[in-house]
Amino acid sequence: MSKRTTIMAIVFSMVLFLSVSSGYAAYHHEGERDSENFLAAYPDKAGTKLDHCALCHSGGSYEKSTGSTVSLGSCQWCHYKTEYGRENSNIEQTINAYGNAYKDNGRNESAISRIDELDSDDDGSTNQEEITAGSFPGNASDNPFLTMAPSKIYTRSDLEALQQHTQFLLMNTSRSGDFYAQYTGVPLKDLLDDAGILTEQATGITVFAPDGWSQYHPLNYEEGAELYHVYGNMPGESYQYPPAVYNHVTDADYALNPDTGWCDYSAPSVAGRSHGDPIYVENGLKAILAMTRDGAPLDTGVLTDENKLDGSGPYRVVVPQKVPSPPDQSSKSDDQDVEWPYNYDWDHNAGAATRSVTIIRVEPLPEGTTDIDILEAGWSYIDNQQLIIYGAINPDAGSSDKECITLAGDFGFTLPHLDLNGMKFGIHFKYSGTMLDFEADMTTLSQHDDAASAIVFNDDLSITVPCIDFAGNQFAITMKSTSDDFTMWSIIP
């Protein structure tokens, strides 16, 4: 190997190593000692979805006072149930049937094999059969006979390539401050069409943020304060959401009344507007997946020390008011003797505008399919600015053209835009002469092409190439490195 090749290979391996270590730090924590017992019995499951809290702990959901449901993955559910570590004994309540069997059989390495033949979650498959197949042995809704629901991953450049829509609107909250802003992003209808939504079957979407928040939206208009449609128009109208009017009074304006105001009118897009002006939005107000607010990317969502989501990026679902109203005073304020006091019946659209969305599930899941295990992986999606859409879709039928990579005469091919946790590079793969094995030419790492569709590394560091053309036949492949230095790769049949 040349010196340059060696250096690139070392850099490449280090990047992979660092990304793996940081990804797992959150899991192997708090003196956790059970995962090593599991991996001693099943070493090939390292790095798969089973190498996770969710093996022995369940997720859960609870209803908020407002009636909306918060679904939590196993990590967040443990944090929630233990009150973020204050009540550690409550962790018992999060252990699933497999975790309990493991505990009852000694909570050590031999306990894993001792419970192999049990069907802990009573779904008809033994623990061993489930683990071998990669389904959760402690979750009855996951079993070896289900396939993953169809899915499609979007990167920021994928989303930017879709037709953008810009709208100025009021974000009216019940309890926090209100504000006017101009958001730009992709109309959810266009996004769902691009993902190949099965319009005959699909009824709605559930959007998820990695802090465990989820919000349901029907496709078409329905009555109900929490139900903001994302696909159809208002009944009998040519627009998705009704036109609105700009409302401003001195009372409400934070800038004029820092202590008693409740609406932020400071956005650049507010300039020049007067109370009562109609708000003109080209193509009308829509439910969108917003990427920028007043021209700037949304602040990236982060989890605070209190396990609260801060920030709203990279993507936020923004729904306009179904029934336009002025911004009303916060329900928490003692001072309701104002122009627009809190009004329970006014439309508080901001509460349904999910921040830091990483997942859109198109309901219902097709028969025989199961959830992709994705509540668990949300934060890496935030970091990579990725979004996954899954469920009642046919990604192959989507409106975007699939770029196909042609296998050359020597069976070599180039992947021009690989994305590993936001690090972008290209690689040329040379056929090694043995069945399904390829050699990565590390000298091509820096020759990436941002304009090509990104191929994002899977959680197990394999890569899925959606379309390879070989002698006119097109097929998808998944390949994974078989060498420690990532120079040798093999297609997984």
Ligand SMILES: [Ca+2]
């Ligand atoms: Ca089972």
Ligand SMILES: [Ca+2]
């Ligand atoms: Ca199961």
Ligand SMILES: [Ca+2]
């Ligand atoms: Ca309000």
